[in-house]
Amino acid sequence: MTDEKNIYEYPGDQVDVQWDKRLCIHVGECGRAVGDLFVGGRNPWCQPDMAASAQDVAEVCERCPTGALTYIRKDNGPTEVAASTNTVLVANDGPLYFSGDLNIDGAAEDMGGVRYRAALCRCGASKQKPFCDNSHRDIPFHDQGAVGASGDAEVDAGGTLEVKRAPNGPLLVNGSFTILTGSGRQAWQGTRAALCRCGASKNKPFCDGAHKAAGFTAE
Template sequence: MSGKKVHFTYPGKTIDVTWDSRLCIHVAECGRAAGELFVDGRDPWCQPDVTKVAQVREIVERCPSGALSYVDKTGGPVEMPAVDNTVVVACNGPLFFRGNLHIEGLVKRSPGVRFRAALCRCGASKNKPFCDNSHEAVGFKDYGAVGETGSPQVAGDGELRIMPTHNGPLVCKGHLRIYTAAGRAAWFGSTVALCRCGASKNKPFCDGSHVAAGFRSD
């Protein structure tokens, strides 16, 4: 995407909203929000001044990919991590992380990915480790069930380090809850390797299938 603009800032009198097109997977949490902060087909599509500052912050923080972020020029609250570090295993889709996230080894990204990120688990994304909706084109199928329970400890706060290993899984270190696509809190623990090649027989966990599948992380 060299030379192509990827960051777009929509200034308001009291709050600015920024959109990182590299991270957006068009879940439409913003576009379907009540009100006129985001209106498809309008130029510009985001107009912060038509919505109260608190509502702007709340809608932006709904974005599950971290593509949206804001700067509150009133000196109001800044975005804070969710109380728990969590990941939702989406049906036929990515891993949706929320919490105090540190995704290791990345160039500077949108500030939103410190709190919210959609990471690829089909193996086909051209923007690894982030999802780019390639799971739809390749017909990735996994309904987001989780069979293991992990340790009995309840996940808590603190930083979650997410390490996309070379040609291998996402290694997560730090308290974490894994939720099924149906919303069940299924796994609790502090260290886990999650599949991102799409081939594991024990999804969402890595079982070493990336080796036989010839998965490439670059």
């Protein structure tokens, strides 16, 4: 049911599901989905054949905002594609949720789910950097996800969004994307930004150089 790389596989007749526990921060989109695809306490907790269709399985897996859940269809049905617009949601007291056509520096080759969905640390404490591991809850980290800047008025949607890590510094994001506030408001759009990942910036989600004074260290 599992391999040494922390990826659990749940086979079904029409579709297989994979769960990468390194990426999971237990948002609960799977467990709260209607139906018996995912049932907490059951062994195995994921049973693809309990869903009404392979498409239902795909839709529930794609709700996972971290990329921890992926699927492989065996019915020749459509597979996951990138959202038409790249977005970064600044979660209330939580991570940066990326969605779109993502190319994330620091992702292992077998982390296939983060091709389209990812939760990246912005509190500075994750032991799975650049990915969130819920350390923001233990610190605790507080930021409601407000965004003051508006960015560029006109930006073409789509295309690859590259996310690189400045050594001991911010996330360097390049490509067309929109930043959403914690309340869901479309706040900023542009093609280039340095986003805080040390947790100390006074201009969150943007970097203001505070990582230097904070002594932040990370690849």
